[in-house]
Amino acid sequence: MIRIRGLRKRLGRRQVLDGVDLDVPTGCTLVVLGRSGTGKSVLLKHIIGLMQPDEGTIEVDGQVMTGLHERDLNEVRKRFGMLFQGSALFDSLSVGENVALPMREHTNMDEAAIRARVAERLEWVGLPGIEDMKPASLSGGMRKRVGLARAIAMDPAYILYDEPTTGLDPIMSDVINRLIRSLQARIGVTSIVVTHDLHSAWTVGDRIAMLHEGRVVFSGTTSEARETADPVVRQFIEGNSEGPLQAV
Amino acid sequence: MTSHHDSLPVRGMGYVQHRLADAIAEIGRIAMLMLDTFRQLGRGLAAPRLVMEQAHAIGVQSLALVFIVSLFTGAVAAVQAAYQFSNVVPLKYIGSVILRSVIIELGPVLTALIVGGRVGAAIAAELGTMRVTEQVDALEAMAINPVRYLVVPRVVAAVLMLPVLTMLANAVAIFGGYVVAVTSIGVTTQTYVTGLKDFFYLKDLFSGLIKSFVFGGIIAWMGCYHGFRTEGGAEGVGIATTRAVVSSCVLVLINDYVLAHVLFRFIFPA
Numbered sequence: 001m002i003r004i005r006g007l008r009k010r011l012g013r014r015q016v017l018d019g020v021d022l023d024v025p026t027g028c029t030l031v032v033l034g035r036s037g038t039g040k041s042v043l044l045k046h047i048i049g050l051m052q053p054d055e056g057t058i059e060v061d062g063q064v065m066t067g068l069h070e071r072d073l074n075e076v077r078k079r080f081g082m083l084f085q086g087s088a089l090f091d092s093l094s095v096g097e098n099v100a101l102p103m104r105e106h107t108n109m110d111e112a113a114i115r116a117r118v119a120e121r122l123e124w125v126g127l128p129g130i131e132d133m134k135p136a137s138l139s140g141g142m143r144k145r146v147g148l149a150r151a152i153a154m155d156p157a158y159i160l161y162d163e164p165t166t167g168l169d170p171i172m173s174d175v176i177n178r179l180i181r182s183l184q185a186r187i188g189v190t191s192i193v194v195t196h197d198l199h200s201a202w203t204v205g206d207r208i209a210m211l212h213e214g215r216v217v218f219s220g221t222t223s224e225a226r227e228t229a230d231p232v233v234r235q236f237i238e239g240n241s242e243g244p245l246q247a248v
Numbered sequence: 249m250t251s252h253h254d255s256l257p258v259r260g261m262g263y264v265q266h267r268l269a270d271a272i273a274e275i276g277r278i279a280m281l282m283l284d285t286f287r288q289l290g291r292g293l294a295a296p297r298l299v300m301e302q303a304h305a306i307g308v309q310s311l312a313l314v315f316i317v318s319l320f321t322g323a324v325a326a327v328q329a330a331y332q333f334s335n336v337v338p339l340k341y342i343g344s345v346i347l348r349s350v351i352i353e354l355g356p357v358l359t360a361l362i363v364g365g366r367v368g369a370a371i372a373a374e375l376g377t378m379r380v381t382e383q384v385d386a387l388e389a390m391a392i393n394p395v396r397y398l399v400v401p402r403v404v405a406a407v408l409m410l411p412v413l414t415m416l417a418n419a420v421a422i423f424g425g426y427v428v429a430v431t432s433i434g435v436t437t438q439t440y441v442t443g444l445k446d447f448f449y450l451k452d453l454f455s456g457l458i459k460s461f462v463f464g465g466i467i468a469w470m471g472c473y474h475g476f477r478t479e480g481g482a483e484g485v486g487i488a489t490t491r492a493v494v495s496s497c498v499l500v501l502i503n504d505y506v507l508a509h510v511l512f513r514f515i516f517p518a
Contacts, residue, residue: 073391084385090378102392
């Protein structure tokens with residue numbers, strides 16, 4: 001379980017996070033909605049320790065992440081997989097080497113076992129046999145799926161998705177959404193999906209949280225989100241340019 | 249604190265203070281990166297494959313450039329020496345002058361400047377692109393220390409390869425000087441070689457190699473530092489690349505002066 005309390009972060013002159021309180025129950029897929037620039041990705045980076053908050057705490061399975069020594073922080077990070085918005089594949093490595101990297105760095109698995117795991121994870125994401133290809137020769141959707149294969153290489157307890165469907169066509173977006181659902185069923189992983197793609201949110205989410213002006217203004221199940229009378233959530237869901245969310 | 253009501257000198261002082269604080273902060277960040285590199289050195293060297301890859305990129309791929317530049321450096325040194333010797337110094341000393349100027353100064357410094365341009369830019373561009381495309385974040389998210397994985401192999405490869413490239417540059421420059429001396433200045437092979445032998449001191453060679461060892465570190469650290477500090481997209485990568493090359497060239501020349509003082513006054517006094 002992930003528990004976030006009173007998280008605040010100022011970047012330059014902007015208060016990006018202004019007291020975020022959020023719980024992510026084990027086994028649940030939480031979708032964090034919000035307009036571009038509301039701090040959704042910043043929130044994810046705090047959860048995995050890539051950014052440190054000005055105030056507030058993040059607990060992962062009861063362990064406070066904030067202020068941890070790098071060695072302890074890395075032990076917690078090994079329980080996470082993260083799919084970055086631009087996939088963040090290493091250009092200098094092949095697809096197989098990208099997926100194998102966390103295993104080569106953190107386990108004593110022999111080469112045959114690593115190769116077998118790489119092949120299995122690439123098959124899970126629907127891309128069998130592309131180990132020798134370079135990331136530069138892949139399409140956007142393929143890159144996302146390889147990024148996902150890398151994120152699940154170490155059987156993480158948590159997966160963080162940063163805008164997993166952004167920039168993809170509707171068909172490929174659906175492929176990614178189905179993968180997120182299938183991973184939850186297959187390995188029982190707890191997921192946080194940051195997105196502003198509503199179709200994706202309804203498809204993959206068990207729970208929805210809405211981030212607005214640095215705070216969580218709504219948190220509930222997917223069906224509660226659909227029926228809520230909260231004006232901010234309603235305006236976002238309906239895609240209306242008039243309302244409390246100002247078009248800038 | 250200054251405001252737009254302040255007089256020009258006060259605003260000027262504020263600007264200077266601001267720039268000074270920035271410069272001190274930058275020196276501090278570079279020192280932290282160097283310290284972190286030493287901390288991660290042991291674990292970084294446990295993956296020799298990464299060091300070998302960088303040694304290939306920094307050393308082997310610079311060979312042709314170093315060869316051409318050194319050949320012409322030696323040739324120019326011979327032409328210049330002959331011109332300045334005319335009616336003043338006997339030409340039998342031409343080999344000695346080329347040898348000492350090359351192994352003490354021209355070899356290490358010119359090699360560092362051209363490798364700084366080629367390798368410093370490549371490191372900053374690669375790491376800068378990795379920074380802006382979140383690849384550095386991805387390493388950290390996978391519990392892989394970016395300094396250990398990216399900086400240690402580059403610094404180790406650079407400090408090992410720069411002396412090797414400098415040795416090659418010394419040999420090629422001396423050969424370039426020999427070709428010009430024999431073909432267009434009228435010095436015999438025996439005179440040139442005697443000149444080389446008579447004034448060859450091992451301490452000159454060592455001092456040049458010590459310099460190149462330091463220059464290798466400067467080039468790699470400047471490339472890595474500015475690469476890691478990259479912000480924005482393609483424009484940010486371009487800025488980082490320029491800063492890496494300019495700062496490594498300036499620091500190579502400053503350190504050349506400092507090392508010349510330390511080496512020839514205290515360590516290898518005349």
